[in-house]
Amino acid sequence: MSEKIAAIDPQPTTGINQSCLQCSLSNLCIPIAVNKDEIDRLEDLIKQGKTINRGDHIFKEHSPFKSLFAVRSGAIKTYSVTEDGEEQVTGFYLPGEIIGLDSTNTDSYSCSAKALERASVCEIPFSQLETLASKIPTLQHHFFSLMSKEIQGSRQLTMLLSKNTAEERIASLLLSLSSRFKLRKLSGTSFRLPMPRNDIGNYLGLAVETVSRVFTRFQKSGLISVQGREVVLEDIDALVDIVKNHSKCINPK
Amino acid sequence: MSEKIAAIDPQPTTGINQSCLQCSLSNLCIPIAVNKDEIDRLEDLIKQGKTINRGDHIFKEHSPFKSLFAVRSGAIKTYSVTEDGEEQVTGFYLPGEIIGLDSTNTDSYSCSAKALERASVCEIPFSQLETLASKIPTLQHHFFSLMSKEIQGSRQLTMLLSKNTAEERIASLLLSLSSRFKLRKLSGTSFRLPMPRNDIGNYLGLAVETVSRVFTRFQKSGLISVQGREVVLEDIDALVDIVKNHSKCINPK
DNA sequence: CGCGCAGTTGAAAGTTTTCAAATGCAGTGG
């Protein structure tokens, strides 16, 4: 899905934007045009509006895999526990994004999903979705698409971690959040981080202290303003440059 | 697919193992049991045995996405070029593994695929595959599965890069290759690395020199023997320990 | 036989982590 952190472009929704599903976010998570009957079947399938409190789990790693979940509001983090018992954050999910796609090949969830703040989600039972998908080609296509995007997102994160400095990683995360907020018609320059520094560091492969130092540095350089979780991106272009100008472009000829 | 480097377990093939496809590797890449008619349709679909020379491309990033490819022999690397013009290796693919799953949501390939050594691949036109998948539920399920596995693999790589030292990353890669060779009934303890140190470093987010030093260190400790690309894993348990004992387990109570 | 690329090795430089400690902020109970 969309912790495609390294991608600056606002990940345009793939499909057609004419869905008639009731949920106002469906154009983000299931933007397919289908006929009345199919819509009904989809709506029957999806259980809308389950509410989750901050810190509560939507599902836990190793528990039986049954459903995907679409985030309606709030923010979710996914994580798994490594062999040596450490938590590893694998993604942050915002409204319109879908959780669980990495577990469709196993009987159990390959990670846990926990609410970073009060949230609500739609449940999509997977086996029924598969059945429906084989009857509605565009739906099948859409889910191949979503999974493919999830792979690409993960690849980009991998690249970010493998080659980029702390500043580049954090600039990337900020830009990713920014563009994802914009997709929801929210401000892309001023928002509240749904997650603590700790999770940011964990996700980006950095020590908390490093995250904090980079925020401070960015603030001192006038790139952003931070007040706890509140962030204002003061100079997006500069942030983009940080991500792009990996090597400082001092190469003429 | 399978650069699920951090996973020590030999990633069991998900499906049923009764495929009657002619290709001897089909139990690795498309292990589904289908009826005669469906097999015929699958075989019509798949163009077998395209040969690629070392250094040749199977497809290039940004070129139109049409097909997935299953590796029959040889080894393939996938990579993409970052904004600053650097190459980033995103995966190594061995026989029985499938390339291109990360591109199914776009019109063009999201990475390039190049042969590390003389190789042969089967081409699987994607749009036809989708059509067939909507008629054969197990096939649809299998491809959801493959993609999900690809996501998990990428996640594991991400974790490896985000939290592990150079030694842990390389031990992981060696174990991953080992288990994947074993899947093909080859030796899991003695094999030839299909890729140069350079690509290993690139893939694992390490400088070539670091890769070299770690190999040397491992050899001095008696964990492995290396002679250029030839590797013998002398003490697999110790390698596993290196990957697992991230934190050295000196924590009683 | 020599060129050139792949791999190895050493030493210095740079980032990030780790350890320690201080500060801020929030919810709880008095």
Add this chain to the structure above:
DNA sequence: CCACTGCATTTGAAAACTTTCAACTGCGCG
């Protein structure tokens, strides 16, 4: 309404790991 406790965040300084730069060795191919 304030003090208190606990967690999140920030900061400083030293330690650790990896990279970078340089130089050398080895091997394959023309």
